[in-house]
Amino acid sequence: MDFLKDIWGFLNTRKKFWMLPIIFFLLVFGALVVLTGGTAIAPFIYAIF
Amino acid sequence: MSESILGISAFYHDSAAALIVDGEIVAAAHEERFSRKKHDSSFPRQAIAYVLEEAGLQLADIGVVAFYDKPYLKFERLLETYHSFAPRGLRSFLSAMPVWIKEKLFMRQMLKDEFKQLCGCCPKVIFPEHHLSHGASAFYPSPFTEAAILTLDGVGEWSTSTIGRGRENSIEVLRELDFPHSLGLLYSAFTHYCGFKVNSGEYKLMGLAPYGDKNSVQVKEWIELIFSDLIDLREDGSFLLNMDYFEFATGLTMCVDNAWHKLFGVPRRKAEDSLGQDHMNLALAIQEVTEEIVLRLARTARDLTQCDNLVMAGGVALNCVANGKLLRSGLFQDIWVQPASGDAGGALGAALAGWHIYLDNPKECSGQDAMKGALLGPEYDSRDILKLARRYQASSLKFSDFNELCGKVASLLAEGQVVGWFQGRMEYGPRALGNRSILGDARHPEMQKKLNLKIKYREGFRPFAPSVIEECISEFFELDRPSPYMLLVAPVREERRNTLPEGYHSLPLYERLYHPRSDVPAITHIDYSARIQSVSRNVHPKYWQLIDTFRQQTGYGLIVNTSFNVRGEPIVCTPEDAYRCFMATEMDYLVMGDFLFSKTEQPLYADRDYWQQTYELD
Missing domain, CATH: 3.30.420.40 (ATPase, nucleotide binding domain)
Known part of the structure; x- marks a missing residue:
């Protein structure tokens, strides 16, 4: 919760809302890598690229 | 509470x-x-x-x-x-x-x-x-109630340099220069190109610069090239880097080596390769450019704040050559740099x-x-030292009278012996200021060589700094104020200098280096400069007493002071760190508190080779 509060405070203060989807994407992608141990992510990447 | x-x-x-x-x-x-x-x-x-x-x-x-x-x-x-x-x-x-x-x-x-x-x-x-x-x-x-503030480093969040004003308990930032346009990173790029490690070799580059030939066409051309191709410097000291030449924003290195090779005509020096005149000239060129930028930024700080005093911090503020020139420029009445x-x-x-x-x-x-002399770290007492001595079966002599210990150490130094000096609280900051130091006699013509090659195991060209008691500063140096943190470089007084032989500047590096340039050759750099640490009787009483005793014995109120470590090793902290460093190098004596350890009386130290391999070269 601290993180969400801090990141929102930061984006709001700096008016850098364009960073929000990037951070969201990186976090989701990062979580996927961590949770899947880096192997099951491959199909996602192939699908995207 | x-x-x-x-x-x-x-x-x-x-x-x-x-x-x-x-x-x-x-x-x-x-x-x-x-x-x-x-x-x-x-x-x-x-x-x-x-x-x-x-x-x-x-x-x-x-x-x-x-x-x-x-x-x-x-x-x-x-x-x-x-x-x-x-x-x-x-x-x-x-x-x-x-x-x-x-x-x-x-x-x-x-x-x-x-x-x-x-x-x-x-x-x-x-x-x-x-x-x-x-x-x-x-x-x-700082000792000031109001001052201009100049911070210079590689990069923080966005800022790479700031100019501000400090007044009472407030700080107001007036100007800032943002990434990627960074003086610290520019200097680091040259550090990398000259074959030294970024974030630790900048100091070596600064020490190498005086070996460059100031009057050579090459240095003048390179300074012009830096200003024309690498940076666009403005009157107020702000500048833009030409990012076609730099990799640090996007790559994993500092500069585009091929572009630099094409620009300067010399390839990047690989780590531990021998040093040629080209790289010394390159070091001098970037040092001069750095000084010009620092001077312009300081002038802007002065104009914006109208303050008489300047305070500085950030990695570039450790460039004591630039600090010395800034002081001599007279822009500010006084300068204080965070150690x-x-x-x-x-x-x-x-x-x-x-x-x-x-x-x-x-x-x-x-x-x-x-800052309390920057002596803000841990201190160890006699019991800790005795414990260490027992663990290593080390032989030592205890002096109950500190005057007597100073007398003994001063005479050892005067004989040309190298002494590890471990007293009181450890220093905060990158410089050893007399509590975790290796000491030698600055008059000794072989001292620089001995310290660099046999004690510190580091590059032979690197200069050493003097610790001089405050009362004797002007006897040796063209400096009119204390420099307690080794952050000002000033010239050795002219009457102490030796005349250089004809063609001196075209001699190979080490022939130039080992030619005695003054009556205190171990601390006189190749351009007659010295990185001064003044020692105050009030702040640093034991260290002051040692140097003063040396003065009474020899007439010289200064000694060589280098940090108590070898290349790649952090400065020693505990008595054990100090003893191990002492035993693994060719240091002659070690003083910890009231105890004197003589190398010849110590048991064989089996870990010597292993210990030296522990630390990666910096």
Whole structure:
């Protein structure tokens, strides 16, 4: 919760809302890598690229 | 109930902790001194434990913890940089992001977890900006109530240099130069190109610069090339880097080697290759450019603030050659430079920013600086030394009278012996100032060679600094004020200099180096300059007494002072670190507290070879 509060405070203060989807994407992608141990992510990447 | 604030720097390089109690700087230390890992960037657990112990506090007693920069702002800079340079920098992006996603974006939580592990509780955490931390470390401990503030380093969040004004307990930032246009990174790029390690070799580059031939066409051309092709310098000292020549924003190195080779006509020197005149000239060219930029920024600071005094911090503020020239320029009546100007000093700056700005406490001025001679680290007593001696079956002689010990050590130094000197509290900042030092006689013509090659195991060209008692500064140097933190370079007095032989400047490096240039050759650099540490009787009584005894015996109130370590090793912290360094090098004597250890009387030290391989060359 601290993180969400801090990141929102930061984006709001700096008016850098364009960073929000990037951070969201990186976090989701990062979580996927961590949770899947880096192997099951491959199909996602192939699908995207 | 006393009010306390803990400052920390961590997770980038040079972790440290600093503690302020009721406005007084009680303790500060680098993590590397405890972990024995040079530039240790990990969470400073041991440094925090030490500063709390020094103050007799527990973490639960700490009101606020100040972390020395703002991680989200730094993340913003990274994303915007990658975005603006895309698709260049994809590899760098992919290598940087995992650590951000996993750790640094959650810095507050990470710090809380670390503190919970330490004591089961977590104080409030604040995040002053990186350059505010530097500025605070420069202004608040300075002896001035009002001063211009100049911070110069590689990069913090966005800022690479700032000009500000400090007045009473407030700091106002007036101008800032943003990434990627950075004086620190420009200097680091040259450090890299001349074959030294970034973040540690900058000091070597500065020491190499005087070997460059100032009157050569090459140096003049290169200075012009730097101004025409690498940077666009403005009158106010601000500048733009030509990013076609630099890789640091997007790549994993500092500069585009091929482009530099084409521009300067010399290839990048590989680490540990021999040094040619070309690289010395390149070092001189960038040193001169750096000095010009620093002077222009200082002039702007003076114009904007109308202050008579200047305070400085940030890695570039450790460029004591530039500091000396700035002082001699007369732009400011006085200059004060934070002795821990690198990122480790950010821990102290963050704590001071928290104390004065966040908690709104006044700055008190006694006319002296508040750094206590930078002697803010741990101290060990006779029992610790005796314990060490028993463990290593080391033989020592105890002196009950400190005068007698000084007399003995002074005579050993005068005989040309090299003495490790371990006393009192360890220094905070990158310089050893006489409590964790290796000492020698500056008059000895072979001393520089002996210290570099047989004791420190480092490059032979590197100069040594003198420790001179305050009363004797002007006897040896063209300097009219103290320089307690070894942060000013000044010329050796003309009457002490020797005439150089004809064609001296075209001689090979080591022939030039070993030609005695003055009656104190070990501390006289090739251009007759010296990086001075003045020693005050009040701040540093034991060290002062030793040098004064040396003066009584020899007529010279100065000695060579170099940090107590070998190349790649953090400065020694404990008696054991000191003894091991003593035994693994060709140091002749070691003094710890009241004990004198003679090398010839020590048992065989089996770990010598292993110990030397422990430390990676810096």
